[in-house]
Amino acid sequence: MDLDAYIATHVGQWRRLEELVGRRRLSGAESDELLDLYQRVSTHLSVVRSSSPDPSLVSYLSALLARARHTATGSRSTSWSDAARFFTQTFPAALYRTRRWWLATMIGSVVLAFVVGAWAVRHPEVFTAQMTRAEIDAYVNTDFEHYYSEYPHHEFAPLVWTNNAWVAAQCIALGVLGLPVLAILAQNVIGVGIAGALMVSHDRGSLFFGLILPHGLLELTAIFVAAAVGLRLFWSWIEPGPRSRLDSLAAEGRTAMAIALGLVVVLFVSGGIEGFVTPSGLPTWARILIGVVAESLFFAYVFVVGRRAARAGVTGDVAESDQPATAPVAA
Secondary structure (H helix, E strand, O other), X not given: OOHHHHHHHHHHHHHHHHHHHOOOOOOHHHHHHHHHHHHHHHHHHHHHHHHOOOHHXXXXXXXXXXXXXXHHHOOOOOOHHHHHHHHHHHHHHHHXXXXXXXXXXXXXXXXXXXXXXXXXXXXXXXXXXXXXXXXXXXXXXXXXXHOOOOOOHHHHHHHHHHHHHHHHHHHHHOHHHOHHHXXXXXXXXXXXXXXHHHHHHOOOHHHHHHHHHHHHXXXXXXXXXXXXXXXXXXXXXXXXXXXXXXXXXXXXXXXXXXXXXXXXXXHHHHHHHHXXXXXXXXXXXXXXXXXXXXXXXXXXXHHHHHHHHHHOOXXXXXXXXXXXXXXXXXX
């Protein structure tokens, strides 16, 4: 086969397909033309491969067909604009939309932690039943503080990030079952309450709060959000409203995944604070101030950026064009 003649014969069709692929929108006639050209160029590629395999031509036609396939099927690659849209609209809107759930979870958890801590202070046998006197002394005097400086900063930050991300992921992944989320949340909250009580009962309360608050404000908020999202996911099929249980669960599941992706970044920030700020030589007030600023920025992100996105109609779910068709359910 004369490759040059073959190229001269069909290059016009290739260029036309490339032109259609490069357009942002196609009319109905242009979409039909794109599909027709896609089939023709596929045949051209097969002929070139079997008769006169030219690496550069094969590569060009393969790339062109891949782009045409993406255009025809409506799929697209993720771009920086997608990421910007996610963090300025989808994620904050989802947080704002679920605010009542995670604020209630936060308040209830903090109250439970203080109740457990107050009870443990008045019942020191709680500590002695789990630890020996030597272990208690070591924890209070050295171990609790050294935990934050045991590893180099650049190793400790990723360590706590992955640990906290795992806890948050469990809360969301097990949310459809409900009770496991409550168990995970209670375990973490009670653990913090007992640890605080142990330190306070040995006059080390200022050290405890000085080390917990810088990173703990944002970190625990992220865990509370994850737990609340898991519980909302559970409630979505218990009380689906006007939708079917499957449609309700699917919609909340998509929103839960959006929040889960966003929390990865939130926990990355809290992990960085825990790895670099908490064990630093900064004064206690300065470290706590950094934690307060991080927490304040998160709330501003939700109630300013998130509220604005929600009022613009963003729900935290995927775009309507990407959602499966749903049928209304009779009340």
